[in-house]
Amino acid sequence: MAILVTGGLGYIGSHTVVELLNNNFDVVIVDDLSNSEKFILQNIEEVTGKKPVFYPFDLKRKELLSQVFDAHKIDGCINFAAYKAVGESQEKPIDYYENNLFTLINILQEFKEREISNFIFSSSCTVYGQADTMPIDENTPLKIPESVYGKTKQMGEEILIDFAKAYQRKITLLRYFNPIGAHPSAKLGELPIGIPNNLVPYVTQTAAGIREKLSIWGNDYPTVDGTAVRDYIYVVDLAKAHVAALKRLMENKSEETTVDIYNLGTGNGSSVLEVVKAFEKANNVEVPYQICDRREGDITIAYANADKAEKELNWKSETTLEDALRTTWEWQKYLKSREL
Template sequence: MSRILVTGGLGFIGSHTVVELQSSGYNVVIIDNLSNSKIEVLDNIESITGKRPDYYNIDLKSKEKVQHFFQQQKIDGIIHFAASKAVGESVEQPLKYYENNITTLVYILQEMKKHQLTNFIFSSSCTVYGQADELPITEKAPIKPAESPYGNTKQIGEEIIKESCIADNLAAIALRYFNPIGAHNSAKIGELPLGVPQNLIPYVTQTAVGIRKELSVFGGDYPTQDGTAIRDYIHVVDLAKAHIAALERLLKNNNKTEFEVFNVGTGKGSSVLEVIQAFEKVSNTKLNYKIVERREGDITAAYADTNLANEELGWKAEKTIEEALASAWKWQMEQ
């Protein structure tokens, strides 16, 4: 079977994708520098799938180490997750984000060109749309000026890949994620941010379990039905399966152009207060929260039109937000 490199493969989305890859019969090699993950995840992947992926602790900012890796390894496709991903932190530390998210991408693409590798899947984001003019958001929506350095790295990343596809005979798919949540049903892997969580759901579960004193809801004055921001929350296992569908499209040469983009979401928007209410219901726990000022870089509402991914990839999100929240809570309790 094909050997697939997964960068950032011990992270939240990466680890779930590795599980789905191995369950589908692929051989997997992981690169992860453990900057936002733990080595124990490797054991847990093996525990779920019965197979241990090859693992290399490499910082992709080291050009020499990236070159050495590709000299030694035979790879049939790459799924590139490795990146810094917190909107708020990117506003405070833009140079960290440009170095980590752009430089590493360039180094990998240079090696793909050198070794004549073609199949590349990029972990992109709905942040490339900014505050879209129309909802739900289709792939034809204009790319707005980014609201944060993080969002900008995803826009620039897509442009770099698109131009590499034209120049270097690369075939690539960018998956524009909406908001991944939840955990594997085994509760052996899930979202475990190091330090203070930057995403809503780990903060919700950590508040419910008593690790955090209270949950801050950023902004109660948005022009939405309850004043809180709306997002499209997708179960991480559904998201992982979208990567398998995209990979198979490339490996079978079913892609229609060298560079394709697909939205990956559920097509349904939920406000922050709706998420809190749904979580309280599935966990039977009352959540301590307060509404505070809006956070810089955040938009009012974003949810996906997923028709293109449904039709072209033969993929559809199947799990509900309640199932996702219940799995996140089960995972938190296991910790």
């Protein structure tokens, strides 16, 4: 079975491609390399012993996307193709709306015309906005997200729900919390272009001396230590959830419309300062930091109730925060070795 993985050389995409290949799926990657590097394709092959098909182009180019569908019998899609930085989305809203929504619509046009089902959408806990109660489960009311990035994810979900209903298709929306860590081989990990927007790569780059200090955005939140709280999930655990969701979709032989929604997280919240201290303990390094003003678009606290995924997908997060942070430091050292 051939699975189209858009954004498949990106952070979560590359780890999911590895898990798909390990589960004997054929993988076709489309990635414009705007937030990834070509060497990741070689590393995927080194890790798995298999080489996925790769097309380097922007999904907004509809004619090239159609050629991919002409060349391969696509049985399903996992869509990771999106800009993803919360802060940047506030500065470049039109870029985010164009990229994150137009690419999704182009893929769905191919699915509609070719009568393909089995679509998994890389969504986010940002669709909940600042939830009133914790933990957040799938029945938690959605709010208008604080960030443009979150709005594109919420709009993407709405587009997919309408698509499923109109054309009797099977869709899964995976709302995950904060992915961290790297592959145990240290050959795959988060690879931010320029200054990192996410916490953990900023922590690792600061520990490595690439950044002078870690900027912590706000210490006046109503949390245990004043810093924002998130649910940090190990990226390999997250990748395995995508495979579990895909298998469930494909085992469902019903022709009826289905839209399944799953939260993917650990069920535990950790503050920014707790993550910094856990990283220092796991890797025996120091991370200098400075407190800055709150960042526009950030929420105070979010952590998951992932019981539904455990019950229906037979999946749960298994990796501790410290173990995940240990892998991200090994990845940072691998990147350093590539420069020598």
